Amino acid sequence: MKRFLSFLLAAVMASSLLVLPAGAAEVVRFSDVTDQNTIMAVESLRLMGVLDGYNDNTFRPGAALNRAQFCKMAVYAMNGEEELGLYNTVTIFPDAKPSHWASAYINMASRRGIIAGYPDGKFHPERTVTVGQAVTILLRMLGYEDKDIGGVWPASYMAVGATVGLTDGIGTNGNATLTRGQAAQLFLNLLRSDMKEKGSYLSSLNATVLENQVLVTSSATGPDGLETSMKLASGEAVYQMASGKASNGALNGLRGTLVLNKSGKVITFVPDAMGVQMTITVASAKASQIVDVSGA
Structure with missing residues (x-):
């Protein structure tokens, strides 16, 4: 039977x-998220631990992200949280010492080669993330290197991101500040993407x-x-x-x-x-x- x-x-x-019909199956977890695409992106990534909302039941999709927060999101998108203990006592950047809440995330992202510091040797974890910086990090997670892209940053990375579908629904201004809503869509696009060399991003996890x-x-x-x-x-x-x-x-x-x-x-x-x-x-x-x- x-x-x-x-x-x-x-x-x-x-x-x-x-x-x-429009709106018939919408389930909104956060009181300030009504767009269906954002609802799906946020829920898929929330279950993975990449992002979450606030205690007042809001997600604040228009709020900006800083570099430390984005590193944490990237580590969870790599399914790498179980390895964080290896990076708790490492100091790669003088402004991201073990006492900093995001030091393990920053160190792991650095050792994985997906983030870099500034010419002054610091990471500046509290600075806001731009769309171009975020796209650059996620392209590296897909296996792309500077030598593969060339051109003038961030325009060259934005162009490649558009070609592989990474920037769908994000916009084309690489110098704009990345919002939480854009980050949700960007990471969902990452999960749907193919690696540069072989296979899907999900298969690489x-x-x-x-x-x-x-x-x-x-x-x-x-x-x-x-x-x-x-x-x-x-x-x-x-x-x-x-x-x-x-x-x-x-x-x-x-x-x-x-x-x-x-x-x-x-x-x-x-x-x-x-x-x-x-x-x-x-x-x-x-x-x-x-x-x-x-x-x-």
């Missing part, structure tokens, strides 16, 4: 993906990637009722969240890629750029199970 239901669900999904999947639901598994697991339309398996964070459901019904760590737990779900969102309900009764797939 279960095999038949799984087959039925898959068949219906393949033949009847419907786009929801030492993770298992399940592509072209539809996220059926984020399920409540704990006594507190929080949604701390994910289930796909393609099978019966339930995947627990690696971080233990609860999903807000904003990614439910989207097609994309499920990213799992070595233990088979969810790092995040990355929605496709042209994802289709729909509602999926699986209900059970005493005598039988009913599978209902419908566009709202």
Whole structure:
């Protein structure tokens, strides 16, 4: 019976993906985020630990980021938080000593070759990040080097970023201050990108990637009722969240890629750029199970 239901669900999904009316499936976690693309980007990256909101339930998408904050985001986007202990006692920049809250993130990013200091030898962690600086860092995370790009910075890096889709939805002014909302879109673009040499960025994270999947639901598994697991339309398996964070459901019904760590737990779900969102309900009764797939 279960095999038949799984087959039925898959068949219906393949033949009847419907786009929801505008606003019908929006789930807003933060009170000041209403754009659907930003909602999806923020949720995908929040589950991964790349970013989060504030205690007053706001995300503040228009707020600027400083260089230390962006380094922390980059480290989590590299899935490198487990290695941070190796960099706690290292001093690479005199203004990012071990006493600085972001020293491990800055040191790790420096050793990975994705960030550099200023000519004065300092990192200046409190300075705001520009769009051009952010794009440069993420291109390095994709394997690009200065010798691959050339030209005048930041225009040359912005041009390459546009070519590979990294700057989609960001704008073209490399000298502008990067906002939190732009950073969310930029990092989501990174997760969707290909490395310079071979393979997808997600595959470079030492993770298992399940592509072209539809996220059926984020399920409540704990006594507190929080949604701390994910289930796909393609099978019966339930995947627990690696971080233990609860999903807000904003990614439910989207097609994309499920990213799992070595233990088979969810790092995040990355929605496709042209994802289709729909509602999926699986209900059970005493005598039988009913599978209902419908566009709202």
